[in-house]
Amino acid sequence: MDPTTAITSVFNTVLPVLPAQWAAAASVIGSFIVATCALISFFWKRPHDGSKWLPVYLLVNKLGLNGKHAANADDAAAKK
Numbered sequence: 001m002d003p004t005t006a007i008t009s010v011f012n013t014v015l016p017v018l019p020a021q022w023a024a025a026a027s028v029i030g031s032f033i034v035a036t037c038a039l040i041s042f043f044w045k046r047p048h049d050g051s052k053w054l055p056v057y058l059l060v061n062k063l064g065l066n067g068k069h070a071a072n073a074d075d076a077a078a079k080k
Contacts, residue, residue, distance in 0.1 A: 003058065033063060037060045037061075037064030037065075038065060039064075041064040042066075043056075043059045044060065
């Protein structure tokens with residue numbers, strides 16, 4: 001089963017039993033988290049390998065959807 005079909009199946013099962021206010025709140029909170037992480041990852045340079053901040057940096061990048069095509073996705077890795 002491909003991921004799109006699995007996500008669609010979950011949404012079709014969960015959304016009918018979820019109150020509309022909760023779905024709206026989850027959507028707003030999720031959008032806020034993604035936007036905040038994207039803003040942070042725009043300004044935060046990648047810490048050196050072995051840094052205690054590297055796991056936090058990677059999590060923020062992942063949540064901010066700062067992946068493959070972002071200009072600063074792997075700024076430190078590109079310099080090597």
